[in-house]
Amino acid sequence: MAEVKEETQKVNPDKVEFKLEKDTELRFEVENGANVVLELSAGQAEIFGAELTKNKKYTFSSGFKVAVFTWHGCQINLVGKTEVAYIAKDTPMTMYLNCHTALEQMRKKAEDDFSIRGPRVMIVGPGDVGKSTLCRLLCNYAARLGRAPILIDLDVGQTEISIPGTMGALSIDRPADIEEGYALNAPLIYHFGHKSPSDNLKLYNLLITRIAESVSLRCESSSRANISGAIINTCGWVRGGGYQAIVHAATAFEVDVILVMDQERLHSELSKDMPNFVKVVLLPKSGGVVERSKIVRRDARDARIKEYFYGIRNSLYPHTFGVPYSEVTIYKIGAPALPEAMLPLGVSAQDSRTKLVPIQPSGALRHHILSVSSANSTEEIVDSNVLGFIVITEVDIDRKIFSILSPTPGPLPRHILLVMDDIQFMDFK
Numbered sequence: 001m002a003e004v005k006e007e008t009q010k011v012n013p014d015k016v017e018f019k020l021e022k023d024t025e026l027r028f029e030v031e032n033g034a035n036v037v038l039e040l041s042a043g044q045a046e047i048f049g050a051e052l053t054k055n056k057k058y059t060f061s062s063g064f065k066v067a068v069f070t071w072h073g074c075q076i077n078l079v080g081k082t083e084v085a086y087i088a089k090d091t092p093m094t095m096y097l098n099c100h101t102a103l104e105q106m107r108k109k110a111e112d113d114f115s116i117r118g119p120r121v122m123i124v125g126p127g128d129v130g131k132s133t134l135c136r137l138l139c140n141y142a143a144r145l146g147r148a149p150i151l152i153d154l155d156v157g158q159t160e161i162s163i164p165g166t167m168g169a170l171s172i173d174r175p176a177d178i179e180e181g182y183a184l185n186a187p188l189i190y191h192f193g194h195k196s197p198s199d200n201l202k203l204y205n206l207l208i209t210r211i212a213e214s215v216s217l218r219c220e221s222s223s224r225a226n227i228s229g230a231i232i233n234t235c236g237w238v239r240g241g242g243y244q245a246i247v248h249a250a251t252a253f254e255v256d257v258i259l260v261m262d263q264e265r266l267h268s269e270l271s272k273d274m275p276n277f278v279k280v281v282l283l284p285k286s287g288g289v290v291e292r293s294k295i296v297r298r299d300a301r302d303a304r305i306k307e308y309f310y311g312i313r314n315s316l317y318p319h320t321f322g323v324p325y326s327e328v329t330i331y332k333i334g335a336p337a338l339p340e341a342m343l344p345l346g347v348s349a350q351d352s353r354t355k356l357v358p359i360q361p362s363g364a365l366r367h368h369i370l371s372v373s374s375a376n377s378t379e380e381i382v383d384s385n386v387l388g389f390i391v392i393t394e395v396d397i398d399r400k401i402f403s404i405l406s407p408t409p410g411p412l413p414r415h416i417l418l419v420m421d422d423i424q425f426m427d428f429k
C-alpha cells in the first residue's frame with residue numbers, strides 16, 4: 001500500500017504541529033532514550049481505538065510506536081524526539097471498523113435471543129502484522145459501547161495481559177489506558193514457562209483447553225460476558241505445530257470468526273480446515289506496523305517484567321524479603337522427551353512434557369522468575385492458575401534462604417513455585 005508522507009511543519013524546535021484530515025493517521029516512533037509528549041489541540045482522535053482527551057498531555061517513552069487516527073480531522077502537537085513521524089492517508093481502519101460493526105451486530109442478536117451467545121473472534125497471522133493492535137482496537141471499540149468482552153492472550157512471547165511466559169484471559173470493561181495499556185483487574189493467568197509455544201506444544205495446547213473451560217464458565221455466570229463475547233490474540237507461529245495450535249484454539253474456544261492478517265496461505269488453509277459456520281476473513285495489515293528485531297522483542301519482554309514489579313513510571317514499590325528453602329517447593333513443568341524406545345509400555349514421549357520436575361534450591365536460580373501457583377497440592381499444579389510472580393534476587397546457600405523480589409509483602413500466599421525456563425530478570429534498581 002503506497003503511503004503518502006507529508007512534510008512536518010516545525011513551529012519551534014521543541015514542538016511539532018500536525019494537521020490531520022479526516023480518515024488519516026499520524027504515525028510516530030519515540031527515539032531511543034527519549035520521551036514524546038502528545039497533545040490533541042483540536043478535533044477528535046484515537047489511539048488504537050481509545051479516544052484522546054482534548055488538551056491532555058500523554059507521554060510515550062523510548063521505543064513506543066504509535067498511530068493517532070482521526071475519523072473527522074484533528075490537530076496534534078508532539079514535543080520530544082521521534083525516530084520517525086508522518087501522516088498516512090492509506091489505512092485499513094475502515095475495514096477494521098467494519099469488523100467491529102459486524103461483531104457488535106452479533107452481540108445485539110445475542111442480547112435479543114438468550115439461546116445465542118456473543119461472538120468469539122480469533123486474530124491470527126505471522127509475526128508483526130498488527131494482531132495485538134487489532135485486538136486492542138476491537139476491545140476498545142466494544143468497551144466504548146459498554147460491552148465487556150473477554151480478551152484471551154495466547155501470545156506467550158509478547159502477552160499484553162501479564163508477563164512473558166504466561167497465557168490467560170482478562171475481562172475488558174473499559175478502554176485501555178492510552179499510556180499504560182489494559183487495566184489488569186484480576187486477570188486469569190496460567191504458567192507456561194517459555195517464550196515460544198514450540199518449547200512445549202503439549203503444555204501450550206493443554207493450557208488453551210483450560211482457559212477455554214474457564215471462559216465458558218465465566219460466560220455461564222455472567223450474561224454481560226456471554227453477550228460481549230471473546231477476542232483471542234495468538235502468536236505469530238503459523239506453520240506446523242503453530243498451525244495445529246491455532247486449529248486447536250479455534251475448536252476449544254468454539255470461535256465464530258477468524259480474522260487472518262496479511263497471509264493468504266493461512267487464510268486458505270483455515271477456510272479449508274474450519275467448519276462452515278466459522279467465518280474466516282482475510283484482512284490487510286496496516287502499513288504502519290513496525291517489524292521488531294529479536295533485540296527489540298527481548299527488550300519489550302524485559303520492560304514488561306520490570307513494569308510488573310515497578311509500574312510504568314516506577315509508580316510501584318516492590319518488596320524484598322527472605323524465604324527459607326523449607327517454606328517453598330519448586331517445580332518446572334515438562335521433562336525433556338525421552339526416545340520412545342526408553343519408555344515403559346503405554347507411555348508416550350509427549351506425556352513427559354506436562355510432568356512436574358522438582359528443582360533443588362541452588363545458586364542457579366538467581367535472577368529466575370517464578371510463578372506462585374494457586375495449587376495447594378502437586379496434583380493440581382498443571383491445571384491451576386497463578387497468583388503472581390517473584391524473582392529470586394539472591395541465594396544464601398549457607399543459611400538456606402532465598403532473597404526474593406515480590407509485588408506484595410511477605411509471606412508468600414502459597415508454597416508451590418514454578419520456574420520459568422528461559423525468562424529471567426536482573427533487578428538493577
Ligand SMILES: Nc1ncnc2c1ncn2[C@@H]1O[C@H](COP(=O)(O)OP(=O)(O)OP(=O)(O)O)[C@@H](O)[C@H]1O
Pocket residue numbers: 027028064065066067126127128129130131132133134155158234235236286287288289290291
Ligand atoms: N498503524 C500503526 N502505526 C504505527 N505503529 C503501529 C501501527 N499498528 C501497530 N503498530 C505498532 O507495531 C508494532 C507491532 O504491532 P503488534 O504488536 O500489534 O503486532 P503483532 O502481529 O501482534 O506482533 P507479534 O505477533 O509478532 O507479537 C507495535 O509496536 C505497534 O504499536
